[in-house]
Amino acid sequence: MRVSQMFIPTLREVPAEAEIASHKLMLRAGLMRKLASGIYSFLPLGYRTFRKVEQIIREEMDRAGAQELIMSALLPAEVYQASGRWDVFGPEMFRLKDRHNRDFCLGPTHEEIFTETVRNETRSYRSLPMTLYQIQTKYRDERRPRFGVMRSREFVMKDAYSFDRDEAGLDISYKKMYEAYCRSFDRCGLDYIVVDADTGAMGGSGSQEFMVKSEIGEAVIAFCEACGYAANDEKAQCVPDHSHKDDCCSAEMPVEKVATPDVRTIEELMNFFKCSSKEFAKTLIYKADGKIVAAMVRGDRELNETKLQNHLGCIELEMADAETVSSITGAAVGFAGPVGLKVELVADLEVAEMKNFVVGANETGYHLKNVNINRDFKASAVIDLRNIVEGDPCPKCGAPVKVAHGIEVGHIFKLGTKYSDALNCVYLDENGKENPMVMGCYGIGVNRTMAAVIEQNNDDNGIIWPMSVAPYHVTVVPVNTTDSLQMEIAEKIYSELQASGVEVILDDRNERPGVKFKDMDLIGIPVRITVGKKAGEGIVEYKLRKAGEVKEFTVEEAIAQAKKEVYSALGK
Ligand code: ATP
Ligand code: MG
Numbered sequence: 163m164r165v166s167q168m169f170i171p172t173l174r175e176v177p178a179e180a181e182i183a184s185h186k187l188m189l190r191a192g193l194m195r196k197l198a199s200g201i202y203s204f205l206p207l208g209y210r211t212f213r214k215v216e217q218i219i220r221e222e223m224d225r226a227g228a229q230e231l232i233m234s235a236l237l238p239a240e241v242y243q244a245s246g247r248w249d250v251f252g253p254e255m256f257r258l259k260d261r262h263n264r265d266f267c268l269g270p271t272h273e274e275i276f277t278e279t280v281r282n283e284t285r286s287y288r289s290l291p292m293t294l295y296q297i298q299t300k301y302r303d304e305r306r307p308r309f310g311v312m313r314s315r316e317f318v319m320k321d322a323y324s325f326d327r328d329e330a331g332l333d334i335s336y337k338k339m340y341e342a343y344c345r346s347f348d349r350c351g352l353d354y355i356v357v358d359a360d361t362g363a364m365g366g367s368g369s370q371e372f373m374v375k376s377e378i379g380e381a382v383i384a385f386c387e388a389c390g391y392a393a394n395d396e397k398a399q400c401v402p403d404h405s406h407k408d409d410c411c412s413a414e415m416p417v418e419k420v421a422t423p424d425v426r427t428i429e430e431l432m433n434f435f436k437c438s439s440k441e442f443a444k445t446l447i448y449k450a451d452g453k454i455v456a457a458m459v460r461g462d463r464e465l466n467e468t469k470l471q472n473h474l475g476c477i478e479l480e481m482a483d484a485e486t487v488s489s490i491t492g493a494a495v496g497f498a499g500p501v502g503l504k505v506e507l508v509a510d511l512e513v514a515e516m517k518n519f520v521v522g523a524n525e526t527g528y529h530l531k532n533v534n535i536n537r538d539f540k541a542s543a544v545i546d547l548r549n550i551v552e553g554d555p556c557p558k559c560g561a562p563v564k565v566a567h568g569i570e571v572g573h574i575f576k577l578g579t580k581y582s583d584a585l586n587c588v589y590l591d592e593n594g595k596e597n598p599m600v601m602g603c604y605g606i607g608v609n610r611t612m613a614a615v616i617e618q619n620n621d622d623n624g625i626i627w628p629m630s631v632a633p634y635h636v637t638v639v640p641v642n643t644t645d646s647l648q649m650e651i652a653e654k655i656y657s658e659l660q661a662s663g664v665e666v667i668l669d670d671r672n673e674r675p676g677v678k679f680k681d682m683d684l685i686g687i688p689v690r691i692t693v694g695k696k697a698g699e700g701i702v703e704y705k706l707r708k709a710g711e712v713k714e715f716t717v718e719e720a721i722a723q724a725k726k727e728v729y730s731a732l733g734k
Contacts (some may be wrong), residue, residue, distance in 0.1 A: 163634075165669040165681075169206050170606055171195075172681055182378045184616035185310035187625050191685045200307025200315030202609075207685060210633035212318075214614050216297055218349045218630065226342040228293040228322050233275055235299050239265035241274040245584045254371055256315075268301035273581050273603055276323040280599070281587035284325070289340050290589060290599065291331050293339070295322035297608065309378065312569065313608035322604040327589065329367070329578070332600045335577055339604045343372055343572050346606065350615055351628030352571070357383050358393040359573065360474050364651045368576040372606075373568030374614040381568045384550045388561035396468035396567075398550040399557040402511040403440075415518050415532040417501075423527045426496025428461050431529070434519055438462070441514050442520045442531075445498040447487045447505075450476035454490055458541070459510040460666075461520075463548040473508060497522040500539040501530055509541035510548050535591075569614045572606040625686030627706050629730045629731035636666040636724050637687040641675045641694035651702065651717055652693045658721050664728050683707065689727055691720050 171192040180186040183696050188194050193208030204212055212255060220230065239257075242248040248255075248267075251496040256268040269275065276294060284292070297320045307315050324335035342358075347354050352473030359369040373383055381611070384393035393399075396603065423435045431442055447454060448470065455474060459465045471479045484495050490505060491498045499522035500507055518532040535541060582598040591597055612631070619626045629635060636659055640652040654669060659666040667687070669678050682690055692703040692712075702720050704713045706727075715723060728734075 163417065163667050165637075165678075166671050168667070170681075171205065172684060180307050180310065181621050182312070182617065184613040185427055186311070187616055187620055187626070187684075188310055190612065191625055194311065196310075196406060196433050200304060200313070202311055202314060202316075207633045208416055208612075211627070211631050212608065212612055214417050214631045214633075215321070215615075216318070216608050219346045219608065220297060222346040222349070223295050223320065223322060223340040225345070226293070226338045228295045228296070228324075228339075228342075230295055232296045233269075233272055233279075235269050235301065237267055237269045237272075237275060239267060241278050242267065245274045245277075245581060247493045248276065250477050254302050254304065256303050269298075269605075270300055270302045271319070271605070272296070272298075272321055273323065273601075274578070274585065274734060275390045276580040277585045277587045279602070280323075280325055281582075281585060284599075285589050285590055287589050288328055291324065291326045291335055293322055293324040293335055295320060295604075303362075309380075310532045310613060312613050313380070314609065317610065318608040320606040320608060322603070323730070324602040325582075326601070327389065327588075327597065332576055332578070332602055333529055336574060336602050339574050339602065340370070342607065343574065343604070347374075347571065349630050351619065351630060352611070352615060353424065353618060354567070354571065355392055356387065357382070357385070357500060358391075358397050359394040359575075360468060360472065361575070362370075362396065362468065366575055366577045366580060369571045370574050371568075372572035372574075374618060375510045375565055375566050375569055376569050376614070376617050378617065379471045379567035379569040382549070382565060383568045384554070384563045384565050386556035386559060386561055386563050389556060389559035390560040391547070391556050391563070393557075394570075395466060395549050395565075396472075398563075400546050400548050400550050401495055401512070401557060401560075404515060412517070414537060416533045417533055417538060418615070419474055419523055419532040420529050420531055421527060425529070426494075429463070431520065435531075437520075441516075441518075443516060444499070444521060445503070445507075447482040447490055447498055447499055447697055448479055449486065450474045451478050454482060454486065454488075456498070456500065456505050456507040457509070458507065458513045459501060459548045460512045460516065463510065463512065463551075465510070465547055466549045469545070469547050470605070471542060473547075484551050489655040491522070491524040493524050493528075494524065497524065497526055497528065499524050499530060499533070500535075500541075501533060503539070507539070507541050509535060509544045511544060511546050512548065513541070514544045569610065569617065570607075571611045572604075574604045575601055575602060575603040600684060623680070624684035627686040629688050629728060632665075632686065632688050634665045634666050634687050635728045636664055636689040636691065637669055637682045638666060639669045639675070639678050639682060639690060639692045641692060643670055643672045645697070648693045648697045649698075651697050655691055655693070655702070656716060657702060659724060662721075662725050664725060688722050688731075 176189045194202045300319045327331045359371040384398040385392035439461035553562045579598040588596045640648040656668040
């Protein structure tokens with residue numbers, strides 16, 4: 163393709179809402195445009211890469227023996243009602259009605275639909291195991307769409323579902339998907355780690371996420387370099403800090419009410435009481451499906467909402483607003499405490515380790531000192547509720563863990579019989595007996611994977627595509643398009659590479675070379691061949707986007723080198 167004819171609307175400035183490199187670059191390089199919050203169009207360059215990511219995933223799914231099909235995005239409510247997820251999805255599900263007033267949704271994920279399809283068509287054990295997949299558009303009305311296509315409201319997911327006779331079969335299907343995921347992400351040039359994930363309200367016997375380590379990742383992962391343990395923060399079990407208990411006085415002291423006007427935050431409390439945040443306990447008020455509950459963690463800790471949500475088994479969990487907090491505690495925000503509180507209260511394991519600590523008094527302007535769990539208040543449950551932090555003991559081996567941010571690009575999940583039980587997806591075994599199929603589900607976000615590749619492969623000048631997913635492999639840049647010799651050589655390189663199956667563009671725009679180089683760096687084409695002032699000697703410049711160094715080659719050498727570069731990267 164000739165660049166003069168291509169639709170590559172590059173930008174100098176991007177909207178301020180683009181906070182991260184991949185979002186900025188996808189706009190700047192003309193890969194996509196925003197239509198509405200969390201909704202994007204892919205433009206030609208972006209769509210080429212998108213299709214390459216998709217194709218890599220497709221090839222790896224096929225290699226693993228999965229079969230591709232495609233299902234509708236517009237789905238009837240009944241099957242989601244049967245599984246219970248019509249309610250579970252809550253406001254994240256886009257819902258609509260047809261002209262007959264029947265309920266539909268735009269599919270956020272397709273477990274139910276695959277289960278129903280297989281149930282209606284598969285009866286015998288002989289058909290199992292079977293793994294089906296699709297690469298299809300999903301809709302989720304995310305609470306906070308952000309970071310471009312990293313978290314959008316319309317996105318393409320490769321979703322696969324495995325059907326087995328038993329758990330042992332599921333283990334094998336799951337492992338095949340695990341390997342296919344590793345191969346897919348390796349081929350996309352991603353540096354990732356696999357972490358244990360929470361099976362949460364979905365039930366199931368195991369789950370792992372593929373995380374691309376990145377500071378901008380919304381997921382938090384804990385990993386141990388000593389034993390290889392890795393989990394996301396929702397799953398990572400925190401070991402309570404016992405050290406503190408020993409230096410506290412062992413006897414329980416009488417509760418004291420202390421006037422603390424205008425002392426609300428932990429920081430202010432530390433100054434006022436002249437002690438560490440470890441000697442306070444925070445009482446947080448939540449609304450769980452409309453019901454008010456309280457949760458406690460040590461003053462220096464953060465509560466993990468997924469851990470609380472899993473314990474409560476609720477669908478929607480949100481911090482209560484100030485008005486609700488006041489009506490429950492009888493005090494302004496900042497003075498909530500567990501003593502005398504008349505709602506369900508869940509405490510973190512560490513709160514049970516604390517002695518004589520400070521809490522809000524449920525009275526504006528007062529705190530209580532020397533409070534102790536069980537003596538002064540009771541918790542309905544004492545569980546792990548807090549976020550793991552760097553240096554916490556590894557739950558497996560005790561060595562200090564590291565904590566990093568990650569972008570979740572893929573998720574594999576042993577569902578077991580949750581959906582087959584709910585939707586009666588059974589098969590007949592050798593003895594003619596009915597058994598539920600044992601299922602797994604496996605998702606990769608195609609758009610998010612593409613953005614993650616950019617997040618890991620860019621510099622100040624733009625994107626640095628790995629060859630495998632670059633929109634084009636090579637760009638040929640004649641420095642002066644009015645110089646007929648330069649153009650002749652550029653055309654020759656262009657057509658020879660094209661004939662060899664290399665995806666090549668020719669920057670035939672009548673622009674200053676600086677402008678062309680800038681644009682080509684921005685869109686991140688891996689190989690650049692520049693035809694300039696040494697054209698008369700048959701010499702061209704050869705440069706890789708990822709290395710900075712410019713080499714001089716004869717025309718034939720440059721063509722041969724570009725072919726070699728492309729073929730070897732693509733394993734041809
Ligand atoms: P997250 O925790 O980021 O919301 P999730 O747990 O909801 O993800 P899954 O339901 O497991 O995600 O979906 C499978 C894959 O789909 C994810 O690993 C991710 O790559 C992708 N994905 C999920 N939600 C979005 C979204 N809003 N935008 C883009 N990709 C998404
Ligand atoms: Mg989500």
